Amino acid sequence: MAAITLLVNGSRHTVDVEPSTPLLYILRNDLDLAGPRFGCGLGQCGACTVLIKGEAVRSCVRPVSQAANVEITTLEGLAKGGQLHPIQQAWIDEQVPACGFCQNGQILTAKALLDKNPHPTDADIRDGMKNTLCRCMTYYRLNAAVKLAARRMA
């Protein structure tokens, strides 16, 4: 066990846990955040995605010890001052989610993508989003929502 300090959505938390524990379980069980979700535990599906220093990271395979003292943003931290992030608004306007279980990963993957590439081509979007899975197959709406968000953020 070790005391580890996490900076999540602008708040500081210190937890006393096994350092090899994947960040996902600490966020969910100790910090009570519901945005990142367990989908595979293998880094394959993207349900657990969080942003660490702006990068989309799979928290199910990132040991908590490697996430200490760096700014972590979860879905809950995306809205600012009560205003949804333009990506979240695009998700609502395109009515993207079906079950919605994967959408945490979709939104944060899109955020990292658009932050790096504000004017993505269709091929960029396909390539950038292809490792974040959706089994309700909302991909057609997702594709439209990423484009809508890109237009609004430009």
Added chain:
Amino acid sequence: MTSLRSTVTAGNSRRQFLKQTGFLVASFAAVSIEGVDAFMQQQTSPAGPYPDPDYLQLDSWIVIRPDNTATFFVGKTDLGQGTGTAFRQIMSDELDIAFDHTTCVMGSTDITVDQGGSGGSDALQTDGYPMRRVAAEARRVLLEMGAQHFGVPVTALAVSDGVISVKTGDAVGRSITYGALIGGKKFNVTLSGRNIDATTGKAPLKPVQAMKNVGKSPRRDDVPDKVNGKQRWAVDMKVPGMLHARNVRPPLVGASLKSIDESSVKNVPGLVKVVSHGNYVAVVCEREEQAIRAARQLAVEWTPPASAPFPSSENLFTFMRKATPSSSSEPVTSGDVNASLASAAKVVEAQYDVPFQGHTSFGPAHALADPSNGQLTIYSNDMKSYGMRNGVAQFLKIPREKVRVVWMQGPQAYGRTAAEDAGFEAAFLATELGRPVRMQWTRQEETAWDTKGPAYAVTMRGGLDDKGQLVALDYDARAADFNHVGYNEADSVLIAQLMGTRKTPVRGRASYPSDKYTVANRRMAGSVVALPLAFETPVRMGNLRDPDGPQVTFASESFIDELAAAAAVDPLAFRLGLLERGSGDDAGFKRARSIACVKAAAEKFAWDARPSPQRQVNGDIATGRGMAYAFRSETVVVEMIEVEVNRRTGRVWVKRITCAHDCGLVINPEALTHALEGGLLHAVSRALFEEARFDEAKMLTTDWVSSPTLTHADVPERIDIVQVNGDPNPQRPDLQHYGAGETICKPMLAAVANAIFDATGVRMRRVPFTSARVLASLRA
């Protein structure tokens, strides 16, 4: 309270309501859920028992508050298709209250009437009617109250958006809200109906033309919290003192437990208990990461089975065709197929194979069971919460009044998923330990051990006369569907099997094609075959999004295309000919509606009429188009697609989809369109990627690498949904609302195969059409 537009969490409104009025506790003897948030914040489990809400009381269905808002209590579950929003639309229309002033609470067994949860895509088709009737009855009662209030006859009143006003007489111009009349009070109105589906009051339904919200597309009320992080799902449910559990499954299918070395997990902190019962093994720990570690570390010795549980998936279809069927259905015949085939100018024969495919839910199965207060509360996303309540009570041999299932949002659930198995396991462990236990399956467990849609091996024969007309059509299917697992059955759920329960296997079925083709000589026959191992197997059959439709329709609609090609006729013209050749129709006008859908799809798609194949090639890319058609229950679907086949890599890309869809009256066109888009792509995924693979000892598909799925890289350029109303009397006031959802999955496998044939001249008869399989066929 102002508008309830943004009130989404089911229990929230209920809790707020309770705070405001306090009366509801009396109206439901056992009222218990005061909102999921309330549980998470302040209590573990309110005292039971939990008797069933009385479907014959109007108060069980509708509550109206003093602020003129209403909450509807619906015993269905919304899996992300927007059925909750649709119920609000039809009920606010019948009640005559503003849509924005309504909320909907769904699927928790102690506060919503047992409408069975979801299944069969029939929420609106079946349950929409009682919901409309109870809302209409509430309107009738409120108008009577208004008449009494103003001392005028009901005929002197008008109502709009929950405001009753006097339109004639001395009191003309006076008005009162529903909330002022009934808010905070009970209706105390008894309904009638021999069962829940038949629930009714005295009020008639409105003609559909008078429904203001129907046919509009208010946004789904569950979406905002799914994108802002506020949604609390069944996976998020926590109660004080909760433990975490993981299962330990046999590594070889059919293995039996020999011994467990508990000293192997002695050093795992937080270990509470290693539980074993028969071949069921689980570990329970204080923290989740501890349970993960304990499950990995636990040394268990298993005795391998004496014989192979199944053939390998590569040899499955040979096995199925050679096997002696365990049962056969009565064939459906007309005319004389064999005689007609013998005299046909041209005979075509082909075999089609569809493998087992899993739900492979995006979120592995999970549930939380809380045994506090001598009761048992299960928090689950299972779409059949009522069934889980009954099944768990039976399984644990406790009175069902002590059990309730609180339905919460969850991951993709299109059929009999492993969410049911996890619910039983959590309930068992919580009872064993006397503490709340959260069960979470792993990805590997979910992909390997969830229920599978049955594999099909189909043989088709057809005969054309010398004019190219279809004169004989023979369908003979074998389904690997022995021991079909039902919903929430105490004696067939996985934990029961692993504990040694042996229920007499329920024979599944080999279903028959659904089309309205007229063929003079036709036979449809089906048999069921068994795999060697019927119990404790990960290849266990359960309903998966139109249980057999994709398999059956792959064979029947691929074969129609093969016949059209053999006759050198455009496949659309060939199908229309078979539809228009008939006379008469059924009660749902499915023949007329099939013709309307075919024509509507062709127009939107801009179908180029010509025989297949076209073999249009540009560099490595061959382009083609294909179509297929089916109905399910009363809903008709025609799909037309364009594909690109990469002749160098074998990759198939479904570039464009047009779908004509007739489910009768459409409640929310936009939500329907979105639900259909997802369903279409799920079916494309099944056509191109999905197969539960195994060798003779174990599952080989255990994660997203070994079990690939459609990804964002494969999204079509364009999807067009054409909502068709092909009813011969499209303006009739009682236009039915049928089911939507599963039908969409039926035609796609064949549509893709037909398009690949059009592009390349190669006929794919074995699903899925992976790049490797397509490449091999192109080179054959």
